[in-house]
Amino acid sequence: MDPFTELFNPGYWVRDPFEGTLHPVYLALGAAFALLALGWAAVAIWAPRLTRGHRLKIRLFRQMAAWYGTLGALGLFWVLCRLIGSPLFARPLWFWLTVVVLVAVTVYYVRFWRVRYPPLAQAYAEAERRRRWMPQPKRRAAARRR
Secondary structure, three states, rough: OHHHHHOOHHHHOOOOOOOOOOOOHHHHHHHHHHHHHHHHHHHHOHHHOOOOOHHHHHHHHHHHHHHHHHHHHHHHHHHHHHHOOOOOOOOHHHHHHHHHHHHHHHHHHHHHHHHHHHHOOOOOOOOOHHHHHHOOOOOOHHHHOO
């Protein structure tokens, strides 16, 4: 069966496939989800280097990486199940639910970075400025000898 019919016709979304498929559409979707998962795993690992130690951005990048990495791995799982023809997991409905959640997470983070992030960044910068100029307690002599 044509993958475009399966993906875009709601009548086929809950049907189990009779066999796996290696159609280029599914291979491209699998590659896209694999790149999404691996890319955000790299972002999570290199977040301190990418943000130059900005703790607020590190936390936000790692939170985004968790969401996008999980959705990428989940999408890759659905595509791989489709390729092998697994009865329950190869339904196009699972793929579409993953895409809907991916779009919802993207809309949330775009809105977050445009609306909520600027006040948080300003408060973080103010806290860092205060922390930088606060006097530090003197180290005791016993602590210096260690």
